[in-house]
Amino acid sequence: MSEEQHLAAIIDGHITTQLIASAVRFGVPDLLKDGPVSTQRLSRATGIAPRELTRFLRALQGLGVVEKAAPDGYRAGPLARHLQRDAGGLYGQALLAGGDYYEAWAHLDYSLRTGESAFEHHHGGSLWGRFAESAEVAAAFTRTMRTNTERAVDEIFGLYAFPACGLVADLGAGDGTLVAGLVSRFPELRAIVFEQASVIEHTRRSLEKRQLGDRCEYVPGSLLDEVPRGADLYILKSVIHNWDDESALRILENCRTAMDGRGTLLLIERAMGEDNPREAAIRDMVMLVLFGSMDRTAREYEELLERAGFMVARTVISSSGLSLLEARPAT
Structure with a gap:
């Protein structure tokens, strides 16, 4: 060719x-x-x-x-x-790529000129708002997130020593794939599953199908408003990259408030510059078009955490570019 x-x-x-x-x-x-x-x-x-x-x-x-x-x-x-x-692991991605995402990408020029979300410009609201309008869009998105988490879950467990007991809060839990992996591995661990009201029933059904539903507490809400209190470990997986700096800081500050000076925050993202350059560049453009946000380097994630009042205890980066940042409220 x-x-x-x-x-x-x-x-x-x-x-x-x-x-x-x-x-x-x-x-x-x-x-x-x-x-x-x-x-x-x-x-x-x-x-x-x-x-x-x-x-x-x-x-x-x-x-x-x-x-x-x-x-x-x-x-x-x-x-x-x-x-x-x-x-099919790509069922949801195919529906979104051929529908709501497809229409947004036709307005890429808008995002390039303004730095704002082409999705919101075209659809008149955020992707998160679309979940409340369309159960099909919500289901397709959670299916896609499940596939992405399934690909990474073994790598995550290999990089971090999760607690064997106590209470963990998965913030933006999607369909609960990461929670399912945690509570199935550690029988004494309980979980708070935090998701938008339009998604959380998908999460509940997914965990109940895995016969793990009774190990979880389901809390609907928005990360921009407040975060459930009382967990020993808070997890934000593939969440912060969906938000601009102002909103990301607000979410992290809400986490710090909920932690009340105790516990640990685990931030899981694919950091820019740590994996395939082409894939990273395209993923970064996806963040711009869909959310008006960006992928960040591991150092930029550390800086966000520090600005939000956290002390980064350690950063672990895998050979594939998966980055885990462990942080605690600064004293």
Whole structure:
């Protein structure tokens, strides 16, 4: 492939995004998960006319989502399992990338000119506000966060010695994947699960499905308002990078207030400059477009904590760029 062809393929990424998002929206990966299905049956199930469906499936075949199956049908391709509703780790990401995120990225120029969120500019409100408006968006986001946490959870447990007992508060817990890992490893540990009111029922159902719900207390609320008191360890995983400095400081100060001079705060982020430069740069642009925020270096996270009244006890950075900052209220 020539440089020009390679660049053309990159430019046409919007086409790939929408082909995959449509496959998920129409449920194609789920319809094929039990074996080959005829084109006619797929047409009835999706509501797409046979001619347009055949054209669509040919395109998905080229992407590895489906494969042709004789005599007149299709089966799941090697990538389909990642897009299935119940088990696919990229199901939520595909829906968001082809919907609310997609529309926001069309306004990248606005973010570049202003330093503000293109998502909020286009949608008239934050992503967090969209959760209250659309259960589908909330569910897709928590699914995406679950996948991201599942990828990192073993690395997190390898980097930090979590307490075997006491009370831990996961602030912005998503679907509870990190909490589930903690309380399943440490039978004497209890957890406060803190999430927005529009998300916390997703969290509750997820932990109850894992049969861990009775080990947790569910507290709805906003990190910008206040944080539950009384925990021994407070965890902020992939939270602070969603906020500009002013809001990030407010969240950290709320944590310090809730801690009342005791306990530990654990900040978990992927720090800029510590992993693949291309991935880090794109992730930083995602923060700008979606939230008007930024990824930060480990030192910049340390400075935020210090400005919020914390003393950073130690910073651990893995080979993949995952950064864990342990901090305590400064005396």
